[in-house]
Amino acid sequence: MAQVNRSPKTYDVCIIGSGARGGIAAKILTEGGLDVVMLEAGPQVHPEKDFKMFMWPYDLPHRGVGVGGKAAENFGEFLAPNGAWQIEGEPYVSAPGSDFQWFRSRIVGGRTNHWGRIALRFAPVDFRSKTRDGLGDDWPIAYEDIAPYYDKVESYIGVFGSQENVDSAPNGIFLPPPKPRCHEILVKKACDKLNIACIPARLAILTKAHNGRLPCHYCGRCERGCTTASNFSSSQVLLPPAMATGKLTLITGAMAREVVVGKTGKAEAVSYIDKATKSEKRVYAKAVVVAASACESARLLLNSKSSLFPDGIANSSGTVGRYLTDSVGSDGWGEIPTLAKMPPHNHDGVGGMHLYMPWWKYDRKNDFPRGYHIEIWGGRNLPGAGMFHTLCREEEGYGASLKKRAREVYGTSVGFSGRGEMIPNPDTYCEIDPERVDQWGIPVLRFHFKWSEHEIRQAKDMQETFRSIVETMGGTYKRRTPIDGPNAFGIEAGGKIIHEVGTARMGDDPKTSVLNGYCQAHDVKNLFVTDGAPLVTNPDKNPTLTIMALSWRASDYLLQQAKNGSLS
């Protein structure tokens, strides 16, 4: 074997990944006095030059679509770096008959640099879904266990919202919400008629100065990254205080390959590829926190094979990679004549919706289990590439009439994105591909993915709801969806909503779960997984806030264990 470059010291904790959950762990553990090393597969982020705040499409030669137009499929070149569906040299595979899309971000802060900032608490019932409908499994913890950590996360990062006393959307600690935009007011009026709850959104964006960060300046483009850190990212909000302790060593360009097990069966080090030198290095730590994102973490555990753990570390249950879910996603839109009468005005607001619809049919009998929330978009957005492709396809032609129609339809659309709960199923999981490795020599993931009738019926319900809202607004519903096939009722391919979770779930029974309620591996007590992997269910609430709360809780526990010597 080639010479392995070992770290000269043993850290208290090695954290793998610098996103939302790695960031939380770094902050809590370093502030608690532990000596922490963090491995990040990507480079450092430099907000002042990486974030394209206030730039216009014409400021860039490619007008936002990137070289050869190819950035368009990755949400455009204005997106804060470096997210992509495909990373050169780092492939993944979908098994025959499956289509799974995996959005990864190799950079300090990970996907938090550009994420949608939607910060929703799970509801008490979400931890007890099986008890309610017999599907999937209950969590080993209850809402009451995580509630204090939701409070801590919201208080620290800053989330706007309102106290609504809606069962499916618990109250939280909120900054004031921004006033609705014009199209959102119209949506709310229609929802009131239809008895659909429509309330202020809950986003991790500051509407007031908070913890030394400036309030939002309402440019409406949070996905580009924010140089004033007025929205939440791990890189700007969690890592600076961890760095300030002097206890955090951040190693960038470090692609974790294996969690190394010592003779006693505990994790003792992490092997990684130093991308700059393409060499193997090893860093020693008394505890390891894996927070590389749900599927990347499953990959790392499965690739960490040893005589003690022939199927991968912490995988005696055989469930690592199993129970994978993404959110059910289906979109629709319509044209609203009332909006055509609005005079031109600044419609930007915060980067994201100001109102949304939490799940409102939880107390009814539906023909699918669980539920979904609806996100709202539309109105007079900053024009960009692709904005008029639908118009071109629908109306065709060219010349003065096309230009006139573009003026007429601009800003008159209202769109909806339904985001619902998928039930884990045995046909949906990830595993190590038996043949392929990436350019770092690390075996890659192979995905299996299948929607069940539960999810298809949910997507059908979304489409019917979108149509009824648009028609109640006096508009014309424009989305046409097939009633069967891989995209029945507009259901997106697995992974497309970027809420993949569940691949190392927590549970009371070590035979059917990987982690306990503190995200600690049943098999290896100094190993923790704190990203989306521990989630037992994937409710209709975007998972980031819950993952951060779980990570905070796990970090408090780890800190306490480290202090009383239980880990070593």
Next chain:
Amino acid sequence: MSSVTRRDVLRTLAAGAVGGSVLQVIPTKAAEYAHQAVKKEKAAAPAGKYTPKYFDAHQYETLTSLCDTIIPKDEKSGGAVEAGAPEFIDLLTSENEEFQVKLAGGLLWLDSHCADQYGKTYLECSPEQRKETLDLIAFRKNAKKDPSLSQGVAFFSLLRNMTCDGFYTSKIGIEDLQYIGNVPRGEWPGCPELPS
């Protein structure tokens, strides 16, 4: 950050220099950087006429004519050519093999079609002949009646999308839509009065 007020930051942001980082605000760099990047791009290109990176002179002239027809200048604003759509399309095509086949091939298809119909290239055709040609390939229903037009329809559809992209990402196109925003604001006032 005590020495930097929110007002200062908004003023700097508005002036084009974007604020710094993390938990403290260092109003410098970002837009500075962006503006430098753009300036560099512009400086690299010699002033005046654009030299196509991919299309030959005839193709580029045909492309320019088509862009001008798809989104023409009118009494309110300039058209796709003034907005730089041909340059934008040429740049993307130079970097994308799929566009190369579809657009360069499509331009040849167009000339072949015009040769069959009128014995001339598209550019040599009279305005009436050009209109007659585009009226055929600008609508999918024509290809249903006459399948020999389907490649022309596919070509025109792609070019129409790219021309719209070029136009509506330009200053001219964005102003044509009367978009207002992409600027820092101290307050968010909400929706102005809705029409009844």
